Amino acid sequence: MGKDLIPGWLKKWYLSVLAPGVRWFTSLRIHPNVFTSLSLAVSAASAVAFAAGSLVWGGILVLFSGTFDIVDGAVARASGRSSKFGALFDSSLDRYAEFFVLIGVLVYFIQQDYDVLLSVLVVGAALCGSFMVSYVRARAEGLGFECKVGWMQRPERIVLLGFGSIIHEYALMAVLVLIAILSNLTAIQRMVYIAEISRPAR
Numbered sequence: 001m002g003k004d005l006i007p008g009w010l011k012k013w014y015l016s017v018l019a020p021g022v023r024w025f026t027s028l029r030i031h032p033n034v035f036t037s038l039s040l041a042v043s044a045a046s047a048v049a050f051a052a053g054s055l056v057w058g059g060i061l062v063l064f065s066g067t068f069d070i071v072d073g074a075v076a077r078a079s080g081r082s083s084k085f086g087a088l089f090d091s092s093l094d095r096y097a098e099f100f101v102l103i104g105v106l107v108y109f110i111q112q113d114y115d116v117l118l119s120v121l122v123v124g125a126a127l128c129g130s131f132m133v134s135y136v137r138a139r140a141e142g143l144g145f146e147c148k149v150g151w152m153q154r155p156e157r158i159v160l161l162g163f164g165s166i167i168h169e170y171a172l173m174a175v176l177v178l179i180a181i182l183s184n185l186t187a188i189q190r191m192v193y194i195a196e197i198s199r200p201a202r
Contacts, residue, residue, distance in 0.1 A: 011155070015074070018067070022074040032081055035072035036090050039065045043097035047104030050165070053111065055172060059165025062101055066158035069094065091138065094154065095131060101161065102127050105172065112169065122176050129183025130157060136190040149193050150186035152179060 025035075046061035072090060076082045102123050109119040133150060140147035157179055164175030 015070070018071060018074065022071060022078055025071065025075050026078045029079070030075065032072045032076035032079070032086055033089055035068045035075060036086075036093050039068035039072065040093045040097050040100075042068060044100050047100040050101070050104030051107040051111075053108060055108070055165045055169055058101075058104065058108070059162045059172075062158060062165065063162035065097060065101075066155065066162070069097075069154075069158075091134065095134065098130050098154075098157070099127065102130075105161075105165075105176065108169075109173070114173075122173070122180055125180035126176050126183065129180055129185075129187060130154075132187035133183050133190070136187050136194075140190065140194050143194075145194055145197065147190050147194060150189050152182035152186045157183065 042061050042065040046058050046065060049061055050058035069090075076086055106119055106123040109123075110116055129152070133153065137147045160175045160179060161172070164172040
């Protein structure tokens with residue numbers, strides 16, 4: 001139900017670009033949680049950049065944080081260090097990372113004299129949707145269902161936020177509105193999907 005906004009071939013291409021680095025990190029026996037922590041640290045730096053008024057650096061750092069987020073999982077699989085705690089640690093820090101970035105963006109818009117109420121509503125809706133997309137998947141998987149469907153998953157949110165920030169503040173606001181709408185629709189989309197596949201056969 002519903003295709004990803006980022007084409008599968010593009011995701012595979014980016015993973016192939018990162019593959020040599022993943023093999024190198026694996027050979028050095030660097031623990032995957034190091035990259036998870038780096039992703040959070042870079043996200044926090046991105047939030048600081050946004051709050052300081054630098055959209056370009058904020059966007060660049062958002063994209064870097066997303067790269068670290070990809071690398072941690074790839075290193076975990078390549079090194080055989082995948083674990084339930086690692087998955088929990090990664091998912092938890094991802095939520096903090098999104099919170100930091102979006103709060104940084106909110107501070108930026110308020111400092112630029114955007115309407116405070118509108119900024120809070122848009123960022124709040126984007127944050128709520130982002131968290132709900134993750135929550136519905138986690139809850140579904142806890143019930144024994146695989147749930148990776150949806151338009152606005154984490155990779156899409158990172159790419160849109162990163163490039164929207166680099167392009168212009170108006171592009172960033174448009175991206176936030178898009179995330180606010182599509183992330184919440186994705187959460188609903190996932191609930192509908194689980195309702196369909198869990199329906200007893202007649």
